Amino acid sequence: MVEKVDPFESAQKQLKKAINVLKMGDDVYEVLKNVAEYLEVSIPVRMDNGKIRVFKGYRAHHNNMRGPYKGGIRFHPDVNISEVKALASWMTWKCSVVGIPYGGAKGGVVCNPKEMSEGELERLSRGYIRAVGDFIGPKKDIPAPDVYTTPKIMAWMMDEFSKRKGYNAPGVITGKPVDAFGSEGRDEATGLGLYVITRELLKHLKLDPKKMTAVIQGYGNLGHVVADRYDKMGIRVIAASDSKGGIYNPDGLRPADIMTQKDKTGSVVGLRGTKQITNDELFSLKCDILTPCALENVITKENAPKIQAKLIIEGANGPTTPEADEILFKRGVTLVPDILANAGGVTVSYFEWVQNNMNYYWPKEEVNEKLDRIMTKAFRGVAEIMGKYKVDMRTAAYMQSVKRVAEAMKLRGFG
Ligand code: GLU
DSSP states (O other): OOOOOHHHHHHHHHHHHHHHHTTTTTHHHHTTTTTTTTEEEEEHHHEESOEEEEEEEEEEEEEEETTSSEEEEETTTTTOOOHHHHHHHHHHHHHHHHSSSSSSEEEEOOOGGSSSSSHHHHOOOOOOHHHHHTTOOOTTEEOOOOOOOOOHHHHHHHHHHHHTTSSOGGGGSSSGGGGGTTTTTTHHHHHHHHHHHHHHHHHTTTTTTTGOOOEEEEOOOHHHHHHHHHHHOOOOOEEEEETEEEEEEETTHHHHHHHOOOOOOHTTTTTTTEEEEHHHHHTTTSSSSSOSSSSSBBTTTTGGGGGSSEEOOOOSSSOOOOHHHHHHTTTTOOOHHHHHHHHHHHHHHHHHHHHHHHOOOOOOOHHHHHHHHHHHHHHHHHHHHHHHHHHOOHHHHHHHHHHHHHHHHHHOOOO
């Protein structure tokens, strides 16, 4: 039977495990196992055919003890409140593990942007902001892009929020285009951060990137940047996939060719010189590094025993279920968890917000250099905890972040 996993339950299990190792006691868990609050809204949108369609949207706040709530907005047909709550809590841990002064939030709208026109998407984006307008704000909760939301959508949302206020409020949202108060380097930040983590991991394990192969599941903005970075490091990318299927060539794929194929046809499938494979087959390919870059729950107790990669680096949020985690740990697979591996995006979001607040903008080199420093430090901190407590890297990352959040809670009197 295929494992049915509730993402918020997974998030709670991960938290509990870290709290147990830290011997922290129940009150911290009781506060942190739930989101602080969430909003469910209905968003009426006039569609191109003249009819009104009502979309369901959410925004969840998990914890703000270390700073304002922060996290993306997802547009996807499978969005549901459990997923949004899980993603909100993962944002708390992500911001804390890299040491940026934010809490965790997440939003989502149940919709399929692939079937919507640009006009419909704009009306939905503006409608979402009108609906959650009082729940967010530059000092309160700062959204950003996530699955299927883009810099352009962020610009519409920022504009709608600014209109409500009567002045430009660029700090309300991050991931905006550079010409609409965005930051240099934000577009590629998640991929660049993942590259820094990979580089540090290989150094830590004394592995030579030039002798390694990688498989990338999910070829959106993140998957492509990761493939490109791997390629530049000398890691051979041998397979890639998207929702329509995968492609494989043991001699290696060129990231630029994969992207051209995807741009031209809407999928990576069909790239000349590659063998077509299913997403299932992709997970069990012989390779060194497996990098999931799409959605949750793709590495499960069913396929975990078949994974041949020795390293898994989570570009997506929540790709591995807790049961799969146990199996992989026992099998000696090193897994870098989402909250560390993909924290580059929110880190540059933080830089964007700081620049918006100062109204003073930095060159790309400065952004990338600051990102590298933060990611490197976070990796080394987590690796140290992992060595000291002999735990898997997810638990070590949680331990680092939960300790910081709990400390802030204690100092503030439990909020
Ligand atoms: N959606 C991204 C994430 O899951 C970015 C969030 C942000 O920049 O606030 O980390």
